[in-house]
Amino acid sequence: MTTHQRAATATAARTPPAPAAPHFPGAKFVEPGPIFRAHYTSDRTRTALVVVRGGGRQDDSKLTVNPTEPIAVDEVAIKSWSENVGVYEALVAAGIVAPAHRIIPQGFCDAQVCRLLVAVPEIEA
Helix, strand or coil: CCHHHHHHHHHHHHCCCCCECCCCCCCCCCCCCEEEEEEECCEEEEEEEEECCCCCHHHCEECEECCCCCCCCCEEEECCCHHHCCHHHHHHHCCCECCCCEEEEECCEEEEEEEECCCCCECCC
């Protein structure tokens, strides 16, 4: 086994499996699939949660928003309006995020700020 193969095997062993997306009742365009973590380009410390489906990155569904107020590195701001209706409830029920402990207004809607409860593998943005 080469050094590169050993490093790849070690990395794969440390990377947690992506949590399967729960069903999102009411969400228009969010289908079940593995959930990954990405970062917003404007602030690399903020976590974005995305559902990646088989068709490639263009088929991703974003479950979070980049809020207008500061949040901790272990928090996410869930988008639960428009095409994401039902996303917050499904993520809490699946044990992926804790119930919201804060609300951040986002224009005419509110994002629920939640702590991540599980390790979510990272994907390139």
